[in-house]
Structure formats: C-alpha cells, structure tokens
Amino acid sequence: MSQPKVNDFVIKFANVNGSGSASANRLFAKSILRMGVPVSPRNIFPSNIQGLPTWYEVRVSDAGYLGARGGVDLMVAMNPQTWDRDLLGIEPGGYLVYDSTKVLPPTKFREDVNVIGVPLTELCNREYSDPRQRQLFRNMVYVGALGALLAIDIAEMEKLIREQFSSKDSLIAPNIQALHMGHSYAAENFECPIVLEVCRSDRIGKRIFIDGNSAAALGCVYGGATVAAWYPITPSSSLAEAFQRYCRNYRSDRETGKNRFAVIQAEDELASIGMVIGASWNGARAFTCTSGPGISLMQEFIGLAYFAEIPAVIFDVQRGGPSTGMPTRTQQSDLLACAYASHGDTKHVMLFPEDPHECFEFAASAFDYAERLQTPVFVLSDLDIGMNDRLCEPLVWDDSRTYERGKVISHDELEAGADFGRYLDVDGDGITYRTYPGTHPTRGSFFTRGTSKDRYARYSEAGPDYSDNMQRLLRKFDTCRLMLPKPVMRKAHRSTSLGVVCYGSTSPAMNEALDALEEEGLDLNAMRIRAFPFADEVVDFISEHDRVFVIEQNRDAQLRFLLLNECALNPAKLISVLHYDGTPITARYIMQEISSDVAALKPKPKKKVAP
Amino acid sequence: MTYISKPRLRHPNLRTNRFGFTHRDYEGAVSTLCAGCGHDSISSAIIQACFELNLPPHRIAKLSGIGCSSKTPTYFLGNSHGFNSVHGRMPSVLTGANLANRDLIYLGISGDGDSASIGLGQFAHSLRRGVNMVYLVENNGVYGLTKGQFSATADRGSKSKKGATNRDAAVDMVMLAMELGATYVARGFAGDKAQLVPLIKGAIVHRGAAFIDCISPCIAFNNHPGSTKGFDYVREHNEAVNRLDVMLPREAITVDYQPGEVEEVTQHDGSVLALRKLADEYDVHDRIAAMHHLQKSKAAGEIVTGVLHVDPEPDDLHANLNTLPTPLNKLTEKELCPGLAALEKFNAAYR
Numbered sequence A: 001m002s003q004p005k006v007n008d009f010v011i012k013f014a015n016v017n018g019s020g021s022a023s024a025n026r027l028f029a030k031s032i033l034r035m036g037v038p039v040s041p042r043n044i045f046p047s048n049i050q051g052l053p054t055w056y057e058v059r060v061s062d063a064g065y066l067g068a069r070g071g072v073d074l075m076v077a078m079n080p081q082t083w084d085r086d087l088l089g090i091e092p093g094g095y096l097v098y099d100s101t102k103v104l105p106p107t108k109f110r111e112d113v114n115v116i117g118v119p120l121t122e123l124c125n126r127e128y129s130d131p132r133q134r135q136l137f138r139n140m141v142y143v144g145a146l147g148a149l150l151a152i153d154i155a156e157m158e159k160l161i162r163e164q165f166s167s168k169d170s171l172i173a174p175n176i177q178a179l180h181m182g183h184s185y186a187a188e189n190f191e192c193p194i195v196l197e198v199c200r201s202d203r204i205g206k207r208i209f210i211d212g213n214s215a216a217a218l219g220c221v222y223g224g225a226t227v228a229a230w231y232p233i234t235p236s237s238s239l240a241e242a243f244q245r246y247c248r249n250y251r252s253d254r255e256t257g258k259n260r261f262a263v264i265q266a267e268d269e270l271a272s273i274g275m276v277i278g279a280s281w282n283g284a285r286a287f288t289c290t291s292g293p294g295i296s297l298m299q300e301f302i303g304l305a306y307f308a309e310i311p312a313v314i315f316d317v318q319r320g321g322p323s324t325g326m327p328t329r330t331q332q333s334d335l336l337a338c339a340y341a342s343h344g345d346t347k348h349v350m351l352f353p354e355d356p357h358e359c360f361e362f363a364a365s366a367f368d369y370a371e372r373l374q375t376p377v378f379v380l381s382d383l384d385i386g387m388n389d390r391l392c393e394p395l396v397w398d399d400s401r402t403y404e405r406g407k408v409i410s411h412d413e414l415e416a417g418a419d420f421g422r423y424l425d426v427d428g429d430g431i432t433y434r435t436y437p438g439t440h441p442t443r444g445s446f447f448t449r450g451t452s453k454d455r456y457a458r459y460s461e462a463g464p465d466y467s468d469n470m471q472r473l474l475r476k477f478d479t480c481r482l483m484l485p486k487p488v489m490r491k492a493h494r495s496t497s498l499g500v501v502c503y504g505s506t507s508p509a510m511n512e513a514l515d516a517l518e519e520e521g522l523d524l525n526a527m528r529i530r531a532f533p534f535a536d537e538v539v540d541f542i543s544e545h546d547r548v549f550v551i552e553q554n555r556d557a558q559l560r561f562l563l564l565n566e567c568a569l570n571p572a573k574l575i576s577v578l579h580y581d582g583t584p585i586t587a588r589y590i591m592q593e594i595s596s597d598v599a600a601l602k603p604k605p606k607k608k609v610a611p
Numbered sequence B: 001m002t003y004i005s006k007p008r009l010r011h012p013n014l015r016t017n018r019f020g021f022t023h024r025d026y027e028g029a030v031s032t033l034c035a036g037c038g039h040d041s042i043s044s045a046i047i048q049a050c051f052e053l054n055l056p057p058h059r060i061a062k063l064s065g066i067g068c069s070s071k072t073p074t075y076f077l078g079n080s081h082g083f084n085s086v087h088g089r090m091p092s093v094l095t096g097a098n099l100a101n102r103d104l105i106y107l108g109i110s111g112d113g114d115s116a117s118i119g120l121g122q123f124a125h126s127l128r129r130g131v132n133m134v135y136l137v138e139n140n141g142v143y144g145l146t147k148g149q150f151s152a153t154a155d156r157g158s159k160s161k162k163g164a165t166n167r168d169a170a171v172d173m174v175m176l177a178m179e180l181g182a183t184y185v186a187r188g189f190a191g192d193k194a195q196l197v198p199l200i201k202g203a204i205v206h207r208g209a210a211f212i213d214c215i216s217p218c219i220a221f222n223n224h225p226g227s228t229k230g231f232d233y234v235r236e237h238n239e240a241v242n243r244l245d246v247m248l249p250r251e252a253i254t255v256d257y258q259p260g261e262v263e264e265v266t267q268h269d270g271s272v273l274a275l276r277k278l279a280d281e282y283d284v285h286d287r288i289a290a291m292h293h294l295q296k297s298k299a300a301g302e303i304v305t306g307v308l309h310v311d312p313e314p315d316d317l318h319a320n321l322n323t324l325p326t327p328l329n330k331l332t333e334k335e336l337c338p339g340l341a342a343l344e345k346f347n348a349a350y351r
C-alpha cells in the first residue's frame, strides 16, 4: 500500500468496554468531519457494562459512502484480549497502531502490516499519577497521535475538546495537553502523514451528524407526543431517554416549571403499550419504543388497538433475533412480527426510515398517520441507524404544519345532531369517526372493546356484523397505501431489465453498490421501500423488471414474503440477497451477490466436444 | 348474545339530583349476567354512588379487563365512555387514559382473576404509581366467565363447586394494596349495598389511588357450602370496622351522630368522610397498625370490611410527574411544537 489513500479508508479502534474510549473515539471521527470529509462511525459493542471488548469503526469516505465497508486499513489495537483477531482483520499493507510500552515478541505481528508503536502507558504514567487519569488520557494521547499520522488539523481537535468540555472548563487544558503529547510523539518518531491521509474537503454541506434514536425522539416532540411509556431495552432505550431530555428542554413551562409531557418507565412492555393505547383513546398523542422482545410481549394489545381502532405509535429499533438473539447487533428481522402482529386477521402500518433524517420525519408523521388511520403505526429502524451517529440532511420542519388529528367529532357537532356511529363508514374510506371521552353529556359516548360489535359499537356476535367490520378494516388498510411515504426510485443511466429493492438502513450500502456495479457495467434500477402497506409504485416497479433483487438484513427474506403475500407477483423473479450475521450489510456483499447471480445467468460458452 | 338496550320510558316522578340527572341517567344496558350475581349489585351501587355525588355521567370513564366482572361497565353509566380492554391489563390502559386527561374520573373495574392472577403486576404498579382512580375488584374467588376455576384469591382449603380443594395460598388484595401505597383502601360486600355505596363514593372523591376489594359471590360457581366467598359465608364472617358517610363540599351534614362517635376526614375537594367506628382499636390512618389488625382478623377467620385505610393528603401520579393542570389532550401545536427556529439551533449543535 504505497499509493496514498486520501480521504478513503477505514480506521478501527479495539477497546475495552468501560475504559472511557467512546468520547475520545467520537472526537476523532468528528475532527475529520470538521475537515469537510464524510465519516460514518459504528459502535460494535457487547451486551456488557464493563470489561468485554468493544470496537469503534470509522469509515472515511470523500465520496460520501456511509455504509459499512468491511476490512480495516488502520487498527488501533488497545485491547490485548482481541489482539490476534484484530491483527487478522487488517488489510495487507495496512497499519497497526498499538501501545508499545510493553515489548511484544515478533510473532505478535504480521509482516504485511506496518507497525506503529506509541508508548501510551509510559507517556501517561510519566505525566499523570492518578490511575483513572492515566487510563482516560491514554485515549486522548492516541487520538493526538492519529491526528499527526493522518494529517488531521490539530486545531479542529482542540476546538472539539473545548466544545465537549464547555461545561467542565477544568478538563479542557489537560485534554489538550494529552492530545499534544500524542501528536508530538508521532510527529517526532514517524514520517507523517502515513499513506492514509485526511485532506480538507467540502463534502459535508449543511448535513448534521446525529444518531437515529435522538432524531426520532425529537420527531416525537415535534409531532406532538405528550405521553411516552417504555421499558428499557437495547437498542431502543436511548430513544425514550432522549425524548425525556428534549421534553425537559422544550416542554417545561418557563414560569411555572410544569411539564407538558408525561414519561412513564413502565413495569414491562405490556404495560407500556397499554398506557399508549389508553392515552391515545383519550385523545393524547402517545408512543412507546422497544425492540424485538418487547414487540413479542405487546402482541395481544396490538390486536386490540387494531380491532378497536385506537391510534398507537410504536418504535421498533430492531436487533438480532430470535429470542434474546444478538441484543447489541443489528438486523431487520421484525417485519413479519410487526406486519401481522397479534392473533386473528390483522395487518399493520410500518414505516422504514433510512437514516436519522427520516427517523425524525417519520416519527413526527407517524402520529398523523396513527390518528388519521386510527390504528397502530410501527416505525422500524434498527441498531445500525438507531445507535450510531450518521451524517444526514438537517432535520426540517414547516411552521405552518398542523397536527392531523383525524376524524374526531366535537361537542358542537354532536350538539348539532351529527349521527354518530363509532364504526360507521360515512366517507367510504373505511375510516370512521370517534369521540374523545367526556365530550358531551348525553351524546357521543360509546363502548370500546376488543370483542366484535356493530357499526354503532354495540356488542354483537352476529356473523354479518363481524364480516362487515372486517371488510371495512380492509378498506381502511387500502386507504393507508395512499397516505404513506412513497418509495424512492433511482434509475440507472442505461435501460435495464434488472431491478433491486431495499429498505431502511441498507440504503447507503445499496447506493454504493449501485455506483460500483454501474461502473462495472451492470445497470440496475433501484427502489427503496419506505412504508407498508405497499404503494402501487412498488408493484409497478417489480412488474416492470424481469429480475428483482430484494436486499434484506434477515434470514427469512421477510420483505420478500410480504411482497409476495400482499401483491400479485411472480415469486420466481424476486431474488433474495440476505445478510444477517449481526454486522451491518456492506456494498461489497451486495455487489458480490448480485454479480454472481447475474454471471450465472449469462449463457456459458459451449464446451467443445472432441470428435 | 346481543346487546339489549333498556326501554327509555321515564317514570314521571323519578327523583333528580342536584344537576337534574335522574337515576336512570346513570344506568346502562340490561345486564346479561346470571340472575343474582354479586356483580350486578355492585353495578347498582356504582349507579347510586354516582347519582348521589351529582357526577355528570360523561365526565366519568369506566375501564375494565376481561371477565364477568369486567363486562359490567356496559351495565352502568351508559352516557360514559367505556373501555373493555384485555385480560388483566385494565390498569395500564387506565393509567394512560389518566395521563392524557387528568380532569375525568376514572373507574377501573376488574375481577379477582383479572387483577390477582393474570394482572397482578399491573394491579401492583398502578397502585404504587398513585394513579388517581377508583380501582374496584369484584372478588368472587373464581373465574366466572371461564366456568369456575379457582382464582388466586380463593382461600387455601376452600372447595370448588365440583369438590376440589384449593391448595394454594390466597392473594390478599387489600394487604397488597396497603403495602403498595394505595391511599384509600376499603373492603365491601355485594350483599351489603348500604355499606358499599358510601365506600364507592369515598373512593371517588379521594384524589389518589383508591382500591376497593368487593366480595361478590358467583351464584353459578362459588356460592356453595365449602366456599369462602358465598353469600352465607361472608354474612357470617363479616366484621365491619366502621360505617362511612360521604358528604359533599358545602353540603349540610345530614347524618345524626352521638358526639365523639364519628371521625371526620376532610378530603382535598372539601368533601368529608364521616367514619363511625365499629371496632374500637381500628385506626384508618395508621397504616401499619391497620395491617396488623387485618392480619390478626384474617387469622381468626374474619372478613374485615369498611374503610381500611385512608390518607387525607394523597400524592398522585400527576403530582409526581409535575404535569400542568391543563389536560395533556387539550394541548395543541402551539404548546407542543418547538418550531423551526429551535430546530435550526438544534441542527447547528449537531455539526
């Protein structure tokens, strides 16, 4: 690797959980962003609080590819436990940065990897006496060293330290000192920059750098959610916690100190969804956030909300299943559990955000959908976008936007003599009118129940009443399709009969793969699905192509199943590309799968038969 | 089974309450429970309590789980919104509803299976959160709706209709409610409406988590010799510790008492709970002593009824969450959405 690699490489930090490395690593990633170069970092962490290995992988890509790439160009190996594995992961010609305080035998290294030893412990021991300081500043020392090795502007790093510790002034100077200690050591002992180099660029624009859970939480604030009920579970807890934080900021009355929100950490997910349903029934916007195991627990209540037609917003930040599965790894494996959640005939609305920008937008609009459609709405993100900082378009809001509260009959309308039947389809779109409890002394009250009922909400086990209601629910589901976000299309430059479909966090890897495949001469039209039930455009797209790859991060091709189950499509032309080992899908993987499928299609040259 | 509505004929001289509502305005559909079921007596006590308290029916929300008991909200307060939720989960739905609109009165109706078996967790957590509600368990010691299996409140040693003996210890919901911090705890008996109506009224005017365990015999499956929840058994073992009268704010005290006989507890809204002691040593304010008394009486085979505990200064969930006095469901974009300017600042902080 002697050709310089400018603004295009992967750095990985191998750390021990609880060693305070997270904020130093994040600062490193942000300093590159501040130089105008896109980065996409990913936390790879175990289900553990202290002691087990964690990694932080930073992909630097001037081209703006934010998906995981695979492979490592420079490994910062700070964890002896994982040394061997980490060493193996480095691309030939890559770099190993390690703490050289303790001399290691040559067998611990690789010949095809450049070794950069920085005596981190020794430098810190010389400088600090407090053991915790020795450990914490060691992280900043390696960040400084990397700054020199990669030619990152140290002024940007200093500025970030000042921002980070703006409320703890006393920590600024010692952190800057540690940063310089590493920087000087590297500058004095190695030829800087190494082959990997960061050069100032301007590829960021107005984009922001935020994790999907925070963005979704803010979307709930903007979307007018007042009640949140949740039970802690990785990777969704930070969504509820961020909501509470933002509410304290934006929703606490300046004068009285009173709150315009209520957050309950419930006793379990059953209670969480129960509270959401109770609050929504009573006219507040309410949500819960959870992950797969929580969705499993909520099933019975979700069926109630579907059948009794009560709005509910449910965030499922997906992780590896089934069961406890891989609690700290990413997957898209809850589609079927959400689409058909609960017993009996049910179907539910789902939204698939691709990044934090859409997490915000979909969170805010999920409340409009839920109230207009009077049904549960699932926002399915995943650990990859939920818990990692991602570069994305800034969050947008239009101040003229109002909350769409759906069909609610007011006191005055009841007073004027409106014919109110809770399940009476007045408009023919399957969506009926509701009243909030306490609206009118003598009109508009009704009984909400999970049992079957007639159009006036009266208990009925009569077959025709039941079927009538179930048919109307289907009409309503059809109405959903028109309302939800349309798929996003990307047309190849040349015409092609090959198509590819993806959704959610697969988006950046997909885009990168499409660019690369096109460069290799393989053209595909692409569609990113953003909602279920599927819009007509989804069916049209698939019908217009002979062969359509469906890219998913689960084992059982759950989106493909939904497509086949819900639309009249030919299964033979839907080819699955599945990645489900818990790591985020990569462009490399997608390319390889698609290329080999297409290659196998090409007619093989006939073997010459000897006469 | 279909819905049967009551004929709307009004009796010319039906008495009206202070708001001009008649007793009939608090009724619901005709009950479809077994004739003589204790639950129907409780419904009628609820109707009377609401009538006497002059409550506008539409300002009450009635919620329940699943069971014969949980069906009863259809049979009272026909002008109130009702919610028959899922088995054992009424408390969470009620909690959510209460968070959305703190101005309504919440009546949670449940059964012993619904609250002591499948729903024990939600029962406990709603009480420890201090949700402002009336939580009434219609306790018959069996699963009525699924035809007579033991519930978790069936006493150890009691016999099922088919002759089986219950070997498991009983969950004592009153003791649990006291332990978990319910601020109004009472036990009533469906067979004593005179006692029950004031207990319900007291619970309604109480601004905190009020729990009533109401023994309510199941005529079909648990009213035989060997049952400890049948009418005869409860009548024989009932030990009322007090009699309650509830007086509304600014209402003349209408009941005559000998001086010293009555203790008056003034509630937050100005209503007065007048308690006439029947058991000398029983003190409803001393939670620990009360629990001790209950344990002793239980060991002696007595079923203690009356107001068992009341805290005149209850905390409630909204106070703990410091929510504003306006119901959350009344807030609009104006109060809830921080707007574009704030969002631009937010964006700037994430660059």
Ligand SMILES: Cc1ncc(C[n+]2csc(CCOP(=O)(O)OP(=O)(O)O)c2C)c(N)n1
Binding pocket: B066, B067, B068, B069, B070, B087, B110, B111, B112, B113, B114, B115, B138, B140, B142, B143, B144, B145, B146, B151
């Ligand atoms: C999840 C679930 N499991 C089981 C049932 C069946 N079920 C209906 S009512 C009931 C018991 C009700 O007992 P209780 O709450 O004591 O009410 P009762 O009928 O005695 O008044 C059961 C087990 C159900 N509805 N839902």
Ligand code: SF4
Binding pocket: B033, B034, B036, B037, B038, B039, B068, B069, B140, B144, B145, B217, B218, B219, B220, B221
């Ligand atoms: S089965 Fe028992 S609880 Fe149910 S209605 Fe009949 S008597 Fe009442």
Ligand SMILES: [Mg+2]
Binding pocket: B067, B111, B112, B113, B138, B139, B140, B141, B142, B143, B144, B151
């Ligand atoms: Mg029962």
